[in-house]
Amino acid sequence: MFWSEFPLLKKEMEDFEDYLKDALASREPLIEGAIQSLAQAGGKRVRPALVIATAHFGEYDKQKVWQIAAAVEIMHMATLIHDDIIDESDLRRGKQTVQANYGKDVAVFTGDYLFTLTFDILSGSATNQQLQKIAETIRKICEGEIKQQEERNNLSISYKDYFRRIKSKTALLFEGSCALGAGIADLSKFNIRRAAHYGRYLGMAYQLVDDVLDFSEDSQTLGKPNNNDFTQGIYTLPILYVYNETDYDQQLQELLEEPVENHSEIKEIVNKAGGLDYTLDIAESYIKKAKDKINKLENNAYQEILIALADKVIQRNF
Amino acid sequence: MFWSEFPLLKKEMEDFEDYLKDALASREPLIEGAIQSLAQAGGKRVRPALVIATAHFGEYDKQKVWQIAAAVEIMHMATLIHDDIIDESDLRRGKQTVQANYGKDVAVFTGDYLFTLTFDILSGSATNQQLQKIAETIRKICEGEIKQQEERNNLSISYKDYFRRIKSKTALLFEGSCALGAGIADLSKFNIRRAAHYGRYLGMAYQLVDDVLDFSEDSQTLGKPNNNDFTQGIYTLPILYVYNETDYDQQLQELLEEPVENHSEIKEIVNKAGGLDYTLDIAESYIKKAKDKINKLENNAYQEILIALADKVIQRNF
Structure with a gap:
């Protein structure tokens, strides 16, 4: 388990x-x-x-x-x-x-x-x-999913669009889970907000790592068949970074025209050009922010668990 | 309008x-x-x-x-x-x-x-x-939809199965609408129940008429393309009646093996063998029950509307 x-x-x-x-x-x-x-x-x-x-x-x-x-x-x-x-x-x-x-x-x-x-x-x-808060969260998640469809096959989306997307895809529900738990426990308004922020940052990191794992050699780790986000026209940060900030932009764009065929080559370039490292760095900074927030709560066994969980997210290969 | x-x-x-x-x-x-x-x-x-x-x-x-x-x-x-x-x-x-x-x-x-x-x-x-009542209603509607899928292509389903299906498909939400309206208006428990029953019976009739209209010559009336329930293996009361209670059972069963091809012939037989009349009779009995219920409420302009609406449902070609 x-x-x-x-x-x-x-x-x-x-x-x-x-x-x-x-x-x-x-x-x-x-x-x-x-x-x-x-x-x-x-x-x-x-x-x-x-x-x-x-x-x-x-x-x-x-x-x-x-x-x-x-x-x-x-x-x-x-x-x-x-x-x-x-x-x-x-x-x-x-x-x-x-x-x-x-x-x-x-x-x-x-x-x-x-x-x-x-x-x-x-x-x-x-x-x-x-x-109402929960319903609002799900509504935003649905809007995010639809936005992701709109953004398909679009290499020109901004980092901001990407971060907004992973926020609604993953971070919002992590945030809501923490806010609800803290709310039922009747924590102070400030501590509920800290817990909520912990959840949001953890969720951002979680999705960033997920998006890195999408490029790992063996996608079977994720229990999914070998269909990657990029083969479906969903461009995540590793791709966006390489396209926007390296000299591989042209080459990547061409390869992405036949993504299934160029599958392995795309993975290789994204890795070589630093897309995965860049994304993991951002994930790590979110983990740090998450831990900062939870560190401000009461020092107890569950605080330790939430900190360890944050570390586990960044190291995960699950 | x-x-x-x-x-x-x-x-x-x-x-x-x-x-x-x-x-x-x-x-x-x-x-x-x-x-x-x-x-x-x-x-x-x-x-x-x-x-x-x-x-x-x-x-x-x-x-x-x-x-x-x-x-x-x-x-x-x-x-x-x-x-x-x-x-x-x-x-x-x-x-x-x-x-x-x-x-x-x-x-x-x-x-x-x-x-x-x-x-x-x-x-x-x-x-x-x-x-909770609303959530329960939607849950039952979803269960009903899934049950409908399970019952596909099965000519042996009972009338009881059919009535249960149209109840969850249509009558439950009609019932819930009336119960909610009467509830907000703070009617007595008895009158809320009467309104709810009106809604349920109206909904049953509405769906029965819908199922009759599925056999009408010009399905365009319903704004749907020419795909009928029976071409999709969904057997409604007109079909079940002809199969269970007339001598056309064998012939109908054979025609239903190629429902798209035998489209017009199936409609003809179901009509000729009395499937539509039988279904409309049942719908009428529900309309009568609906009116009985609403007649027990206060005599006002909205009572008249609800009675006229019931009559409209049975005459509808919309």
């Missing part, structure tokens, strides 16, 4: 896994099958762990915290299913996707079902204000 | 249309375009009209009522977009669908965006209990 090195959190995450499984139960056999296969495919449960860990900084109401943690993860699962429809992916985390197993139709509605389940669970525990 | 014959409601529905348009605004140009084209394609706004009309039976808080009415319609729009992805429909109400205009990817996320917008709006006005 991902959390093995954090025994304190590990036990709770194991119990939470059972809780999540129960929360996902449906009377409809097909939906049940689709969801449970997704749940079993696992995942690191980073988002619920952020809710749980930040909530431990204050008054800990386990029932409430787990409800919110489950809702956040279920929402994430919904976006994964819908992402796979768009990407027409057959594999995720090395397992067949819902759409490969059950067809696009079941995938669309299973995603919708999970979105709704999120709000169903939340309306039992969240305040209307929290609900 | 659909509501022209009901001047009292017509004015309010026109103003509501502007309100809905504002509620749908997004800063993301692509999402904005997709949604506004869907909004402009119109639709009858039956569900929000039900919220508004039932709310007029009690204390009328326009702001709250319109919020809920908008949320219900937006949720309905979300399911339409996702339905079109599954059906791979290019036309709805005679206009190009979101997925035909913008691609499947934008369609998936626009639907998600609308789902979330629903909860965003609701969390501003609905109680947690109402929210």
Whole structure:
């Protein structure tokens, strides 16, 4: 398990896994099958762990915290299913996707079902204000996904566009998870904001590392088939850096005209021209900012975990 | 406009249309375009009209009522977009669908965006209990859609299965709209239940008539291309009746093996064997039940509208 090195959190995450499984139960056999296969495919449960860990900084109401943690993860699962429809992916985390197993139709509605389940669970525990915040976050995530489609095959997008994109793609939900956890724990307004910023910076770093891993030799590490963002016209920072700031710009542009064919060569150039190192440097600076924020919270075992988690993100090959 | 014959409601529905348009605004140009084209394609706004009309039976808080009415319609729009992805429909109400205009990817996320917008709006006005009820309704609708996929190409499904399917497909949201309207208006528990039952029966009739119209000579009336439910393996009551209760069972079964090719012949047989008359009879009995329920509410102009609406549903060729 991902959390093995954090025994304190590990036990709770194991119990939470059972809780999540129960929360996902449906009377409809097909939906049940689709969801449970997704749940079993696992995942690191980073988002619920952020809710749980930040909530431990204050008054800990386990029932409430787990409800919110489950809702956040279920929402994430919904976006994964819908992402796979768009990407027409057959594999995720090395397992067949819902759409490969059950067809696009079941995938669309299973995603919708999970979105709704999120709000169903939340309306039992969240305040209307929290609900509105969550709905707003998902709205922005959806807008971000659409923006990513608009920006496809466009090498001229700015760094700012890229950072905005990864913020909505990943950082917003990390931020929301931490803000919700800290909020349930009734931390001070300042500490809720610190936790939220930790989440946002961690999420930015997480996505930057993800975008670097997209160029690693063996994409199987990510459990995805060999379709990279750049073969789909999605240009991330490693590409943008090489195109904007090195002499390989012309060559890269030409190679990107046939991205599937020039697959290995593109990876090689991006690496050689420093695109990966540059991106990892930025990721590291976000990790530093994340740790600065969390260091300002109370010094306890969960603070240590969140700091170690930040370090783990930058070293990850998961 | 659909509501022209009901001047009292017509004015309010026109103003509501502007309100809905504002509620749908997004800063993301692509999402904005997709949604506004869907909004402009119109639709009858039956569900929000039900919220508004039932709310007029009690204390009328326009702001709250319109919020809920908008949320219900937006949720309905979300399911339409996702339905079109599954059906791979290019036309709805005679206009190009979101997925035909913008691609499947934008369609998936626009639907998600609308789902979330629903909860965003609701969390501003609905109680947690109402929210949970709504989330539960959408969950059941999603389960119903998936069940419909499971039942594809199965001529042996029971009438009970069919009625359960149209309940979740249409009647639940009609029921929810009326229950919400009556709830905001603070009607008595009994009257809320009566309004809810009116909605459910109206919805059942509405879907039965829809399923009859699927066999009409000119499907263009519905603004859909010439793809019928039965060509997609979705068997509705007209088919089930002819298969189970007439001597055309064998012939129908054979024709359904090549449904696109035998398109006209299937329609002819289903009509000739009484499938359409039978289905309309059932629809009429639901309309009668709906009117009985609403007749028990206070005698006012909105009661007359809801009764006239029920009659309109059974006569409709829209």
